[in-house]
Amino acid sequence: MTKEMTCIVCPNGCLMRVEQNGDDIQVFDALCKRGLEFAKNELINPTRSITSTVATAFPDYPLLSVKTDGELPKDKIFQAMELINKIVVKDRIKVGDVILSDVFGTNIVATSDMTLNAGEKRVDN
Amino acid sequence: MKRYRVCVLGGGPAGLAAAASAADENASVLIVEREKKLGGILKQCIHDGFGLIHFKERLTGPEYAERYIKDMIQKDVDYITSSFVTDVKKLSDGGFELELQTQEGMEKVESDTIVLACGCRERTSRQVFVHGDRPAGIYTAGTAQYFVNIMGYMPTKKCVIIGSGDIGMIMARRLTLEGAQVEGVYEIKDAPAGLDRNVAQCLDDYNIPLHLSTTVTQVFGNKRVEAVEVCQVDKKFNPIKETARIIECDSLILSVGLLPENEIADKLGIEIDNATKGPLVDQTFMTNVPGVFSCGNALHVNDLVDYVSENASLTGKYAAIYQPSNRTLVKINYSNKDFLYVVPQYYDSSKGGELNLYFRAQKEVRNHKVAFLINDEVELDKTYKRMLPSEMEAVKIKTEKTVEHAALRMGGPQK
Ligand SMILES: Cc1cc2nc3c(=O)[nH]c(=O)nc-3n(C[C@H](O)[C@H](O)[C@H](O)COP(=O)(O)OP(=O)(O)OC[C@H]3O[C@@H](n4cnc5c(N)ncnc54)[C@H](O)[C@@H]3O)c2cc1C
Numbered sequence: 001m002t003k004e005m006t007c008i009v010c011p012n013g014c015l016m017r018v019e020q021n022g023d024d025i026q027v028f029d030a031l032c033k034r035g036l037e038f039a040k041n042e043l044i045n046p047t048r049s050i051t052s053t054v055a056t057a058f059p060d061y062p063l064l065s066v067k068t069d070g071e072l073p074k075d076k077i078f079q080a081m082e083l084i085n086k087i088v089v090k091d092r093i094k095v096g097d098v099i100l101s102d103v104f105g106t107n108i109v110a111t112s113d114m115t116l117n118a119g120e121k122r123v124d125n
Numbered sequence: 126m127k128r129y130r131v132c133v134l135g136g137g138p139a140g141l142a143a144a145a146s147a148a149d150e151n152a153s154v155l156i157v158e159r160e161k162k163l164g165g166i167l168k169q170c171i172h173d174g175f176g177l178i179h180f181k182e183r184l185t186g187p188e189y190a191e192r193y194i195k196d197m198i199q200k201d202v203d204y205i206t207s208s209f210v211t212d213v214k215k216l217s218d219g220g221f222e223l224e225l226q227t228q229e230g231m232e233k234v235e236s237d238t239i240v241l242a243c244g245c246r247e248r249t250s251r252q253v254f255v256h257g258d259r260p261a262g263i264y265t266a267g268t269a270q271y272f273v274n275i276m277g278y279m280p281t282k283k284c285v286i287i288g289s290g291d292i293g294m295i296m297a298r299r300l301t302l303e304g305a306q307v308e309g310v311y312e313i314k315d316a317p318a319g320l321d322r323n324v325a326q327c328l329d330d331y332n333i334p335l336h337l338s339t340t341v342t343q344v345f346g347n348k349r350v351e352a353v354e355v356c357q358v359d360k361k362f363n364p365i366k367e368t369a370r371i372i373e374c375d376s377l378i379l380s381v382g383l384l385p386e387n388e389i390a391d392k393l394g395i396e397i398d399n400a401t402k403g404p405l406v407d408q409t410f411m412t413n414v415p416g417v418f419s420c421g422n423a424l425h426v427n428d429l430v431d432y433v434s435e436n437a438s439l440t441g442k443y444a445a446i447y448q449p450s451n452r453t454l455v456k457i458n459y460s461n462k463d464f465l466y467v468v469p470q471y472y473d474s475s476k477g478g479e480l481n482l483y484f485r486a487q488k489e490v491r492n493h494k495v496a497f498l499i500n501d502e503v504e505l506d507k508t509y510k511r512m513l514p515s516e517m518e519a520v521k522i523k524t525e526k527t528v529e530h531a532a533l534r535m536g537g538p539q540k
């Protein structure tokens with residue numbers, strides 16, 4: 001079986017020709033080795049990482065951006081979103097802090113730092 | 126009145142990197158940011174894919190921005206947010222007086238040099254030709270992104286996206302994940318505007334159809350968008366009437382391109398390049414107005430933030446070490462049959478030094494040679510496996526020569 005597949009591992013986005021004969025998978029037109037690895041996963045168990053936002057209890061910081069720290073099966077994405085949308089963060093947390101663990105084999109972690117003051121004003125006159 | 130060595134306008138990734146590298150040269154630096162927080166547009170780009178070149182990691186927009194903010198805070202840099210420049214005057218000593226509108230009111234500061242790092246803005250419905258009413262429910266993709274990712278407000282239940290830029294595709298996925306129905310993405314050209322990778326992971330993954338050579342021809346609705354008409358187009362982009370179809374939806378989202386923000390450049394009488402829509406600059410990223418520099422998306426629209434940081438960090442250094450001198454500007458020639466644009470547009474041969482050149486191919490080519498010539502001699506040549514208008518290329522040229530002519534040339538396909 002031959003099919004076309006776009007590798008999504010890096011911005012090059014190689015359009016690959018993938019040939020599968022049982023367990024034997026070959027890849028053509030990939031610019032690097034990671035293309036083959038991606039194609040194998042894609043045919044056997046496609047996975048994705050997701051990014052989203054969660055609600056917080058803080059009016060000055062109502063929404064916190066999050067991501068999965070690994071990948072989860074592609075067909076579990078919407079179930080994971082349901083879990084993410086139920087979260088309300090009650091502590092001021094930092095980048096990388098785990099908010100919800102073991103979501104289909106991955107963790108939901110913060111991608112923004114609620115303790116970082118990235119604004120207001122600082123001018124030493 | 127406080128006098129700075131460098132005043133940076135805009136606190137996005139470009140402004141942050143420029144300020145940090147100027148501070149490394151022991152310059153006193155002030156960043157002026159219009160919004161409440163530093164970080165620029167990356168604050169709302171919660172998806173990943175940033176920093177692959179610079180950090181060798183797949184970061185989200187906020188993570189990338191916060192690394193630069195933390196780095197900048199370590200340094201002795203002043204910054205002021207919720208503030209913008211209302212007026213700039215040139216002083217007789219070659220410096221500038223900036224009038225700022227801050228939260229406390231009007232304030233004036235002086236600076237030897239200015240770095241314009243104001244980023245870009247999105248093309249709006251005024252810049253695309255769509256007939257019909259102008260009801261509520263027409264957003265740019267960036268505005269939709271701001272609503273969903275910063276405000277936590279869903280602007281649509283069912284929408285149509287016009288244009289296949291990356292931000293539009295990323296928002297198609299984001300809105301779908303949050304439960305909206307994206308009926309389709311309509312692109313007037315015969316190829317997607319954004320990366321193939323985003324077609325795969327944002328559209329194909331979620332079964333969102335991409336309709337090429339098709340556009341939105343009309344918007345219907347009184348107060349709110351109720352429907353749009355889409356139509357296939359011929360080779361000259363004229364709608365083919367028989368193919369018209371009506372789609373019910375509550376929103377139309379535009380992803381039709383970005384333009385450098387040049388409000389302040391205009392005030393300073395800075396010359397703009399028709400190809401980039403940003404200022405014309407030399408190899409130090411200085412504009413035609415001595416002492417005024419430009420970097421990041423304000424200079425030309427970048428596709429990767431990694432290049433923005435790199436370019437801005439060079440610009441900050443040049444602004445910090447700038448000394449007034451006579452300029453001998455040599456135009457960098459190129460054919461617009463081969464290239465969309467080339468930045469910088471000039472080489473100042475009185476200053477000399479290395480040249481960091483950014484360019485985009487006019488159309489997709491494979492196995493083509495690109496050569497840089499100084500005084501008709503080849504300084505650099507490189508064969509590219511694949512070049513695309515949507516992917517910027519960058520090369521560094523080092524020369525000891527007195528440059529009298531400079532040109533970027535594209536050769537034919539290589540064996
Ligand atoms: C909606 C959108 C989504 C994007 N998504 C991606 C993406 O997914 N991946 C990617 O690599 N790139 C993306 N980009 C490109 C991205 O903008 C650049 O990679 C990068 O953020 C550019 O940095 P910058 O500092 O030049 O501009 P910006 O990040 O836009 O920062 C400019 C800053 O200047 C401030 N400013 C503007 N005018 C003034 C003024 N007069 N006075 C004071 N401050 C001012 C603005 O408030 C802003 O904070 C996106 C761009 C947009 C517009």
Ligand code: SF4
Nearest residue numbers: 007010013014032035
């Ligand atoms: S094959 Fe390699 S170069 Fe091509 S998109 Fe995948 S990771 Fe990138």
